[in-house]
Amino acid sequence: MGLMSNLKINTDDKKLLKKVYWRSLTQSAEMNFIKMQGVGYGYASIPMLRKFYKNDEDEYYRALGRSSSYFNCYPGFIPFILGVTLSMEKENSIEPIPNMDETVNGIKVGLMGPLAGLGDSFFMGTLRVIVTGIALSLATQGNLLGPLLFFLLFHIPFFAVRYYGTFVGYSLGANYIKTATESGLIKAVTKGATLLGLIMVGAMTFLNVPFILDFCSYVNKWHIFF
Numbered sequence: 118m119g120l121m122s123n124l125k126i127n128t129d130d131k132k133l134l135k136k137v138y139w140r141s142l143t144q145s146a147e148m149n150f151i152k153m154q155g156v157g158y159g160y161a162s163i164p165m166l167r168k169f170y171k172n173d174e175d176e177y178y179r180a181l182g183r184s185s186s187y188f189n190c191y192p193g194f195i196p197f198i199l200g201v202t203l204s205m206e207k208e209n210s211i212e213p214i215p216n217m218d219e220t221v222n223g224i225k226v227g228l229m230g231p232l233a234g235l236g237d238s239f240f241m242g243t244l245r246v247i248v249t250g251i252a253l254s255l256a257t258q259g260n261l262l263g264p265l266l267f268f269l270l271f272h273i274p275f276f277a278v279r280y281y282g283t284f285v286g287y288s289l290g291a292n293y294i295k296t297a298t299e300s301g302l303i304k305a306v307t308k309g310a311t312l313l314g315l316i317m318v319g320a321m322t323f324l325n326v327p328f329i330l331d332f333c334s335y336v337n338k339w340h341i342f343f
Contacts, residue, residue, distance in 0.1 A: 124288040129168075131284070136164040137203065138283045141196045152187045158199065158225075159185030165203045169210035180206055183218045190229035191236025193278050198228050200286025208290075245271055 126134070140161035147157035162184040170177035184206075190198060202221050209217050248270040256263030 124284050126284060126288055130165075130287070133164045133168060134200070134203075134283050134287055137161050137199055138196050138280055140164070141199060141279070141283070144192060144195055152185065153189035154195070155185050155188040158188045158195070161196075161199055162203060162206075166206060169206050176210075179218070180209075183221050186222055186225070188225055188229060189233070191233045191240070193236050193240055193275055194228075194232040194282060196279050197282030197286040198225060198232065200283045200288070201228065201290060204287045204290040240271075240275060244274060 138161075140163070141157070143160065144154050144157035147160060148154055149156065159181055163181070166177055166180045166184065170180055184202065202224060205214065205217075205221060205224065208214060214220055248267050251270065252263040252267035254263075255266065
């Protein structure tokens with residue numbers, strides 16, 4: 118609640134952004150080889166776009182078209198990018214932005230690459246490895262807390278980033294994100310997360326080599342695969 122209260126978003130927009138967040142969870146279900154996650158991106162944008170362009174149906178469909186263009190990013194950061202582009206759509210509905218289609222698509226393409234790398238590096242290459250090491254050490258001792266901890270320690274941060282990212286992206290808008298990207302901040306965080314992930318992979322391999330050797334010995338003894 119502390120973070121939400123610090124964001125300058127009115128009550129009506131917060132309600133609609135919650136709908137955007139829930140709709141964004143269907144992103145992968147609507148994935149295809151032509152637009153990848155683009156259709157799901159457009160579907161998630163609908164509640165806000167209907168509000169912004171309620172008096173201009175033609176502009177609404179143009180906005181829906183650019184929201185449904187090609188898009189592909191790590192799922193954890195999709196709501197954040199949605200928030201950024203929806204903030205731009207709000208500005209456009211008040212005072213038209215020149216070359217809006219190119220501007221929105223440029224922001225989407227500019228963000229989806231770095232954030233996809235950051236998501237893969239942090240969530241898949243770092244957080245998942247750390248959580249797996251914690252859970253595996255318990256699971257190999259027969260402790261049922263192992264798989265439960267894995268589920269909680271990975272998914273709570275993941276969905277927290279997804280949920281709050283919707284509101285943070287909408288609050289910040291495109292200007293701040295452009296500055297962060299051009300300054301190299303996102304690239305630096307991505308590199309740091311990748312290095313930490315590689316360190317944890319090495320540590321986890323070292324700690325679990327006896328388990329792997331015991332398993333191979335068991336397979337060889339009983340000729341399971343022969």
